[in-house]
Amino acid sequence: AQSVTQPDIHITVSEGASLELRCNYSYGATPYLFWYAQSPGQGLQLLLKYFSGDTLVQGIKGFEAEFKRSQSSFNLRKPSVHWSDAAEYFCAVVPEGSGAGSYQLTFGKGTKLSVIP
Amino acid sequence: NAGVTQTPKFQVLKTGQSMTLQCAQDMNHEYMSWYRQDPGMGLRLIHYSVGAGITDQGEVPNGYNVSRSTTEDFPLRLLSAAPSQTSVYFCASRTRGLLGETQYFGPGTRLLVL
Numbered sequence: 533a534q535s536v537t538q539p540d541i542h543i544t545v546s547e548g549a550s551l552e553l554r555c556n557y558s559y560g561a562t563p564y565l566f567w568y569a570q571s572p573g574q575g576l577q578l579l580l581k582y583f584s585g586d587t588l589v590q591g592i593k594g595f596e597a598e599f600k601r602s603q604s605s606f607n608l609r610k611p612s613v614h615w616s617d618a619a620e621y622f623c624a625v626v627p628e629g630s631g632a633g634s635y636q637l638t639f640g641k642g643t644k645l646s647v648i649p
Numbered sequence: 650n651a652g653v654t655q656t657p658k659f660q661v662l663k664t665g666q667s668m669t670l671q672c673a674q675d676m677n678h679e680y681m682s683w684y685r686q687d688p689g690m691g692l693r694l695i696h697y698s699v700g701a702g703i704t705d706q707g708e709v710p711n712g713y714n715v716s717r718s719t720t721e722d723f724p725l726r727l728l729s730a731a732p733s734q735t736s737v738y739f740c741a742s743r744t745r746g747l748l749g750e751t752q753y754f755g756p757g758t759r760l761l762v763l
Contacts, residue, residue: 536691573756573757575653575739575754575755575756575757576739576741577754578751578752581751622692636694637694637752639684639692639693641690642689
């Protein structure tokens, strides 16, 4: 079955430290990939997305993600974390070949990020 | 633009009661959807609509009804609430045209069923 896996349920980092959140998918072809952030009590905000081309994608708030086909991964990174980055992060995929009109997002279970001042 | 709005923000129901969660968007988006978020489960799709008059089921549709009479509104109805429906509900919208268009989420409705 197709799935999205975020192996880490909770990660704690110190402010200023680097961050990498893992995401793996189990689709046969290259899916369309997204990362969302959810601050406490808020809705989801899109950080970045990957469709094709350059495998290193730049997003908002200094986030980037790298698509690695050989590892079926799309890990989210940030060189220096700020206290305001504390949130829950969700990886989501759309299987390649999905219709443009009715494609569905499948979400991972999320990784909660805590930031120590 | 207000974006995607949801009402109420919080609701407590008794088992068996019915209610409607409201969702509206002012971006003229064709595609709208409802998700529920439960701890450790991520977001799961309940129902979605690709335009006025067209709805379809998602991953977890049981116990929920939807309709789409206008482009702007996409209400979610619980006909007989159950404790298993305690969750946070998110409405989302996007344009239909391009694959991968950004999906915009509302702030959520927290529902507690006793």
